[in-house]
Amino acid sequence: MAEEFRFLAEPSVFPWLCFVFGLTVGSFLNVVIHRLPKMMERDWQVQCAELRGETAPAAATFNLFVPRSRCPACGHRLAAIENIPVLSWAMLRARCSACGARISARYPIVELLAGGSAAWCAARYGFGVPAFAAMVFLWSMIAASFIDFDTQLLPDSITLPLLWLGLLVNAGAAFTDLRSAVIGAAAGYLSLWSVYWLFRLATGKEGMGFGDFKLLACIGAWCGWQILPLTILLSSFIGAGVGIVLIVFARHGRGVPIPFGPYLAGAGVVALFWGQQITRQYLVRFM
Numbered sequence: 001m002a003e004e005f006r007f008l009a010e011p012s013v014f015p016w017l018c019f020v021f022g023l024t025v026g027s028f029l030n031v032v033i034h035r036l037p038k039m040m041e042r043d044w045q046v047q048c049a050e051l052r053g054e055t056a057p058a059a060a061t062f063n064l065f066v067p068r069s070r071c072p073a074c075g076h077r078l079a080a081i082e083n084i085p086v087l088s089w090a091m092l093r094a095r096c097s098a099c100g101a102r103i104s105a106r107y108p109i110v111e112l113l114a115g116g117s118a119a120w121c122a123a124r125y126g127f128g129v130p131a132f133a134a135m136v137f138l139w140s141m142i143a144a145s146f147i148d149f150d151t152q153l154l155p156d157s158i159t160l161p162l163l164w165l166g167l168l169v170n171a172g173a174a175f176t177d178l179r180s181a182v183i184g185a186a187a188g189y190l191s192l193w194s195v196y197w198l199f200r201l202a203t204g205k206e207g208m209g210f211g212d213f214k215l216l217a218c219i220g221a222w223c224g225w226q227i228l229p230l231t232i233l234l235s236s237f238i239g240a241g242v243g244i245v246l247i248v249f250a251r252h253g254r255g256v257p258i259p260f261g262p263y264l265a266g267a268g269v270v271a272l273f274w275g276q277q278i279t280r281q282y283l284v285r286f287m
Contacts, residue, residue, distance in 0.1 A: 009127035015119040018135070022118030023085035025139055026111030028064075033110065033146045035064055036155055073101035085111040106146075113142050124273065133169045137162070137222055137272060141265040144215065148261030154211025159218055166221030175272065176224030184220025188228055189213045212260050219268035227275035234267035235260070 039062065049056040061067070069078045076098035082088045086108045094103045117138040125131035140162045148154050163185060170181035192213045199207035220228055243258050270278075 011123070011126065014127050015122040018122035018131075019115045019119035022115035022135070022139075023111050025118070025135075026114030026142075027083065027085045027107075029114055029139060029143050029146075030107050030110050031064055031069065032143050033150070035062070036143075036157065037147060037151045037153060039063060040153070040155060071096040071098060071101060074099035085115070110142060110146065114139055117142070129169070129172065130174045133165075133174055134272065136165065138269060140218075141269060145262035145265045148211070148259040152209065152257060152259050154209065154215055154261050156211075156214070159211060159214040163214065163218045163221050166218060170221070170224075175222055176226075180224030180226060181221050184223065184225035184228060185217045186220075187225045188216035188218070188220030191228065191232065192216050208260050212264060215261055215264050215268075219264070219271060223268070223271045223275055226279060227271040230275055230279055231264070231267045231271045234270060235263040238266060239263040 042059065042062065046056040069083060070076055071078070073096060076096060082092065082097060084091075089103060089105075089108045092103065094105065095101065096103060118135045121131045121134040121138065125134060140158055144154055144158050147158075167178070167181055167185065170176055171178050175181075176184070192208065196206070196208055196210075196213070199205070216228070216231065219231055223231075239258065239260055242263070
Protein backbone atom coordinates (compact mmCIF):
# COMPACT_ATOMS: atom_id res chain seq x y z
CA MET A 1 0.00 0.00 0.00
CA ALA A 2 1.30 3.48 -0.87
CA GLU A 3 2.66 5.36 2.11
CA GLU A 4 0.09 8.17 1.87
CA PHE A 5 -2.77 5.67 2.11
CA ARG A 6 -1.27 3.49 4.82
CA PHE A 7 -3.40 5.15 7.49
CA LEU A 8 -6.47 3.50 5.94
CA ALA A 9 -5.24 0.14 7.23
CA GLU A 10 -4.92 1.41 10.80
CA PRO A 11 -7.02 -0.61 13.32
CA SER A 12 -8.85 2.55 14.36
CA VAL A 13 -9.81 3.44 10.76
CA PHE A 14 -10.12 0.24 8.75
CA PRO A 15 -13.25 -1.19 10.47
CA TRP A 16 -15.15 2.09 10.03
CA LEU A 17 -14.27 2.26 6.35
CA CYS A 18 -15.43 -1.33 5.95
CA PHE A 19 -18.65 -0.54 7.81
CA VAL A 20 -19.51 2.27 5.39
CA PHE A 21 -18.54 0.15 2.40
CA GLY A 22 -20.55 -2.74 3.83
CA LEU A 23 -23.66 -0.55 4.03
CA THR A 24 -23.31 0.12 0.30
CA VAL A 25 -22.86 -3.58 -0.40
CA GLY A 26 -25.96 -4.23 1.73
CA SER A 27 -27.96 -1.94 -0.54
CA PHE A 28 -26.83 -4.06 -3.49
CA LEU A 29 -27.65 -7.26 -1.57
CA ASN A 30 -31.24 -6.00 -1.26
CA VAL A 31 -31.35 -5.85 -5.05
CA VAL A 32 -29.91 -9.36 -5.31
CA ILE A 33 -32.41 -10.75 -2.80
CA HIS A 34 -35.33 -9.19 -4.65
CA ARG A 35 -34.29 -9.69 -8.28
CA LEU A 36 -32.25 -12.88 -8.47
CA PRO A 37 -35.22 -15.24 -7.87
CA LYS A 38 -37.22 -13.34 -10.50
CA MET A 39 -34.31 -13.64 -12.95
CA MET A 40 -34.17 -17.38 -12.28
CA GLU A 41 -37.90 -17.68 -12.89
CA ARG A 42 -37.54 -15.86 -16.22
CA ASP A 43 -34.74 -18.19 -17.25
CA TRP A 44 -36.85 -21.23 -16.38
CA GLN A 45 -39.74 -19.90 -18.46
CA VAL A 46 -37.43 -19.43 -21.46
CA GLN A 47 -36.00 -22.92 -21.04
CA CYS A 48 -39.47 -24.45 -20.76
CA ALA A 49 -40.56 -22.65 -23.92
CA GLU A 50 -37.50 -23.95 -25.77
CA LEU A 51 -38.21 -27.52 -24.63
CA ARG A 52 -41.73 -27.20 -25.99
CA GLY A 53 -40.33 -25.93 -29.29
CA GLU A 54 -41.85 -22.50 -28.72
CA THR A 55 -40.36 -19.03 -28.86
CA ALA A 56 -40.38 -17.28 -25.53
CA PRO A 57 -42.19 -13.94 -25.59
CA ALA A 58 -39.96 -10.88 -25.68
CA ALA A 59 -39.47 -9.29 -22.29
CA ALA A 60 -37.95 -6.05 -21.07
CA THR A 61 -34.37 -6.20 -19.84
CA PHE A 62 -34.31 -7.28 -16.21
CA ASN A 63 -31.13 -8.00 -14.29
CA LEU A 64 -29.28 -6.83 -11.20
CA PHE A 65 -28.58 -3.42 -12.74
CA VAL A 66 -31.50 -2.73 -15.11
CA PRO A 67 -34.05 -1.27 -14.54
CA ARG A 68 -33.23 1.30 -11.89
CA SER A 69 -34.57 0.76 -8.39
CA ARG A 70 -38.19 1.79 -8.01
CA CYS A 71 -41.11 1.58 -5.62
CA PRO A 72 -42.82 -1.81 -6.07
CA ALA A 73 -46.20 -0.22 -5.29
CA CYS A 74 -46.31 2.73 -7.70
CA GLY A 75 -43.23 2.31 -9.91
CA HIS A 76 -41.63 5.58 -8.75
CA ARG A 77 -37.94 5.63 -9.72
CA LEU A 78 -35.76 6.24 -6.71
CA ALA A 79 -33.52 9.29 -6.86
CA ALA A 80 -29.94 9.12 -5.62
CA ILE A 81 -30.94 10.80 -2.36
CA GLU A 82 -33.48 8.02 -1.80
CA ASN A 83 -30.84 5.31 -2.22
CA ILE A 84 -28.54 6.18 0.67
CA PRO A 85 -28.23 3.06 2.85
CA VAL A 86 -30.21 3.23 6.09
CA LEU A 87 -30.37 7.05 6.10
CA SER A 88 -32.85 7.28 3.21
CA TRP A 89 -35.17 4.80 4.89
CA ALA A 90 -35.04 6.84 8.10
CA MET A 91 -35.45 10.22 6.35
CA LEU A 92 -38.43 8.94 4.35
CA ARG A 93 -39.90 7.53 7.56
CA ALA A 94 -40.17 4.11 5.90
CA ARG A 95 -42.56 5.34 3.23
CA CYS A 96 -42.35 5.99 -0.51
CA SER A 97 -42.00 9.70 -1.27
CA ALA A 98 -44.44 9.39 -4.19
CA CYS A 99 -47.29 7.16 -3.04
CA GLY A 100 -46.69 6.80 0.69
CA ALA A 101 -46.51 3.00 0.53
CA ARG A 102 -44.66 1.49 3.46
CA ILE A 103 -41.03 0.46 2.89
CA SER A 104 -40.10 -2.78 4.63
CA ALA A 105 -37.67 -2.62 7.54
CA ARG A 106 -35.84 -5.50 5.86
CA TYR A 107 -33.93 -3.03 3.66
CA PRO A 108 -32.06 -1.25 6.47
CA ILE A 109 -31.70 -4.55 8.37
CA VAL A 110 -29.86 -6.15 5.44
CA GLU A 111 -27.72 -3.04 5.03
CA LEU A 112 -26.81 -2.96 8.73
CA LEU A 113 -26.05 -6.68 8.70
CA ALA A 114 -23.73 -6.21 5.73
CA GLY A 115 -22.04 -3.17 7.27
CA GLY A 116 -21.71 -4.71 10.71
CA SER A 117 -20.31 -7.96 9.36
CA ALA A 118 -17.72 -6.06 7.29
CA ALA A 119 -16.64 -4.05 10.33
CA TRP A 120 -16.39 -7.24 12.41
CA CYS A 121 -14.21 -8.98 9.81
CA ALA A 122 -11.97 -5.91 9.58
CA ALA A 123 -11.59 -5.69 13.36
CA ARG A 124 -10.93 -9.41 13.76
CA TYR A 125 -8.45 -9.99 10.94
CA GLY A 126 -7.04 -6.55 10.20
CA PHE A 127 -6.14 -5.34 6.72
CA GLY A 128 -5.47 -8.34 4.49
CA VAL A 129 -6.88 -11.19 2.44
CA PRO A 130 -8.64 -13.02 5.32
CA ALA A 131 -10.66 -9.92 6.21
CA PHE A 132 -11.87 -9.25 2.67
CA ALA A 133 -12.51 -12.94 2.02
CA ALA A 134 -14.54 -13.26 5.22
CA MET A 135 -16.62 -10.24 4.18
CA VAL A 136 -17.50 -11.93 0.89
CA PHE A 137 -18.42 -15.10 2.77
CA LEU A 138 -20.73 -13.25 5.16
CA TRP A 139 -22.34 -11.13 2.44
CA SER A 140 -23.04 -14.25 0.40
CA MET A 141 -24.57 -15.95 3.43
CA ILE A 142 -26.83 -12.95 4.04
CA ALA A 143 -28.11 -12.95 0.45
CA ALA A 144 -28.56 -16.74 0.34
CA SER A 145 -30.40 -16.78 3.67
CA PHE A 146 -32.94 -14.12 2.76
CA ILE A 147 -33.55 -15.63 -0.68
CA ASP A 148 -34.08 -19.08 0.85
CA PHE A 149 -36.38 -17.61 3.49
CA ASP A 150 -38.51 -15.95 0.79
CA THR A 151 -38.51 -18.60 -1.93
CA GLN A 152 -36.96 -21.78 -0.49
CA LEU A 153 -34.32 -21.53 -3.19
CA LEU A 154 -30.54 -21.38 -2.81
CA PRO A 155 -29.26 -20.10 -6.16
CA ASP A 156 -26.31 -21.87 -7.77
CA SER A 157 -25.08 -18.44 -8.84
CA ILE A 158 -24.31 -17.80 -5.15
CA THR A 159 -23.36 -21.20 -3.74
CA LEU A 160 -21.10 -22.53 -6.53
CA PRO A 161 -18.85 -19.44 -6.92
CA LEU A 162 -18.63 -19.25 -3.12
CA LEU A 163 -17.51 -22.89 -2.97
CA TRP A 164 -14.72 -22.38 -5.51
CA LEU A 165 -13.68 -19.12 -3.88
CA GLY A 166 -13.36 -20.91 -0.54
CA LEU A 167 -10.98 -23.43 -2.08
CA LEU A 168 -8.94 -20.67 -3.73
CA VAL A 169 -8.73 -18.65 -0.52
CA ASN A 170 -7.59 -21.69 1.42
CA ALA A 171 -4.96 -22.49 -1.19
CA GLY A 172 -3.08 -19.89 0.87
CA ALA A 173 -4.38 -21.39 4.15
CA ALA A 174 -6.40 -18.29 5.05
CA PHE A 175 -8.83 -20.20 7.31
CA THR A 176 -7.73 -23.84 7.03
CA ASP A 177 -5.31 -25.90 4.96
CA LEU A 178 -6.23 -26.78 1.38
CA ARG A 179 -6.51 -30.52 2.09
CA SER A 180 -9.07 -29.91 4.84
CA ALA A 181 -10.96 -27.50 2.58
CA VAL A 182 -11.21 -29.99 -0.30
CA ILE A 183 -12.32 -32.80 2.02
CA GLY A 184 -14.73 -30.38 3.71
CA ALA A 185 -16.37 -29.46 0.41
CA ALA A 186 -16.87 -33.10 -0.56
CA ALA A 187 -17.94 -34.22 2.92
CA GLY A 188 -20.32 -31.28 3.31
CA TYR A 189 -22.15 -32.13 0.12
CA LEU A 190 -22.20 -35.90 0.60
CA SER A 191 -23.33 -35.79 4.23
CA LEU A 192 -26.60 -33.97 3.50
CA TRP A 193 -26.98 -35.82 0.18
CA SER A 194 -26.92 -39.08 2.17
CA VAL A 195 -29.46 -37.79 4.69
CA TYR A 196 -31.69 -36.65 1.83
CA TRP A 197 -31.74 -40.09 0.19
CA LEU A 198 -32.17 -41.99 3.45
CA PHE A 199 -35.14 -39.79 4.34
CA ARG A 200 -36.61 -40.12 0.86
CA LEU A 201 -36.28 -43.91 0.84
CA ALA A 202 -37.84 -44.12 4.31
CA THR A 203 -40.74 -41.70 3.78
CA GLY A 204 -41.07 -41.15 0.04
CA LYS A 205 -40.71 -37.39 0.63
CA GLU A 206 -37.96 -34.88 0.03
CA GLY A 207 -36.67 -33.56 3.34
CA MET A 208 -34.43 -30.82 1.92
CA GLY A 209 -33.28 -29.30 -1.35
CA PHE A 210 -30.06 -29.77 -3.28
CA GLY A 211 -29.15 -26.16 -2.53
CA ASP A 212 -28.65 -27.15 1.13
CA PHE A 213 -26.03 -29.73 0.07
CA LYS A 214 -24.15 -27.07 -1.89
CA LEU A 215 -24.34 -24.55 0.95
CA LEU A 216 -22.83 -27.02 3.41
CA ALA A 217 -20.17 -27.85 0.81
CA CYS A 218 -19.35 -24.10 0.73
CA ILE A 219 -18.98 -24.03 4.50
CA GLY A 220 -16.72 -27.09 4.37
CA ALA A 221 -14.60 -25.46 1.66
CA TRP A 222 -14.15 -22.32 3.75
CA CYS A 223 -13.77 -23.83 7.22
CA GLY A 224 -12.51 -27.39 6.68
CA TRP A 225 -14.06 -30.77 7.32
CA GLN A 226 -13.31 -30.62 11.06
CA ILE A 227 -16.11 -28.15 11.78
CA LEU A 228 -18.83 -29.90 9.76
CA PRO A 229 -20.24 -31.88 12.74
CA LEU A 230 -20.52 -28.64 14.72
CA THR A 231 -22.19 -26.87 11.78
CA ILE A 232 -24.75 -29.63 11.24
CA LEU A 233 -25.47 -29.90 14.97
CA LEU A 234 -25.93 -26.14 15.45
CA SER A 235 -28.10 -25.70 12.36
CA SER A 236 -30.27 -28.67 13.30
CA PHE A 237 -30.85 -27.42 16.85
CA ILE A 238 -31.63 -23.89 15.67
CA GLY A 239 -33.88 -25.11 12.86
CA ALA A 240 -35.76 -27.48 15.16
CA GLY A 241 -36.23 -24.76 17.77
CA VAL A 242 -37.50 -22.22 15.23
CA GLY A 243 -39.78 -24.85 13.69
CA ILE A 244 -41.37 -25.67 17.04
CA VAL A 245 -41.91 -21.98 17.80
CA LEU A 246 -43.55 -21.43 14.38
CA ILE A 247 -45.85 -24.44 14.82
CA VAL A 248 -46.86 -23.57 18.39
CA PHE A 249 -47.13 -19.78 18.25
CA ALA A 250 -47.48 -18.86 14.57
CA ARG A 251 -49.76 -21.77 13.62
CA HIS A 252 -47.31 -22.85 10.95
CA GLY A 253 -48.64 -26.05 9.42
CA ARG A 254 -46.52 -29.14 10.05
CA GLY A 255 -46.71 -30.02 6.38
CA VAL A 256 -45.42 -26.59 5.29
CA PRO A 257 -41.67 -26.77 4.59
CA ILE A 258 -39.26 -24.58 6.55
CA PRO A 259 -36.12 -23.31 4.75
CA PHE A 260 -32.97 -24.85 6.21
CA GLY A 261 -30.51 -22.54 4.44
CA PRO A 262 -30.65 -19.65 6.95
CA TYR A 263 -29.81 -21.99 9.83
CA LEU A 264 -26.96 -23.58 7.90
CA ALA A 265 -25.67 -20.11 7.04
CA GLY A 266 -25.83 -18.96 10.65
CA ALA A 267 -24.02 -22.08 11.83
CA GLY A 268 -21.45 -21.56 9.05
CA VAL A 269 -20.71 -18.05 10.29
CA VAL A 270 -20.19 -19.37 13.82
CA ALA A 271 -17.97 -22.12 12.40
CA LEU A 272 -15.81 -19.68 10.41
CA PHE A 273 -15.03 -17.44 13.37
CA TRP A 274 -15.26 -19.73 16.40
CA GLY A 275 -15.52 -23.29 15.06
CA GLN A 276 -11.96 -24.34 15.83
CA GLN A 277 -12.09 -22.92 19.36
CA ILE A 278 -15.45 -24.59 20.12
CA THR A 279 -14.27 -27.93 18.73
CA ARG A 280 -11.00 -27.71 20.67
CA GLN A 281 -12.82 -26.92 23.93
CA TYR A 282 -15.19 -29.83 23.36
CA LEU A 283 -12.33 -32.26 22.74
CA VAL A 284 -10.43 -31.04 25.81
CA ARG A 285 -13.48 -31.35 28.07
CA PHE A 286 -15.05 -34.59 26.86
CA MET A 287 -12.27 -36.60 25.22
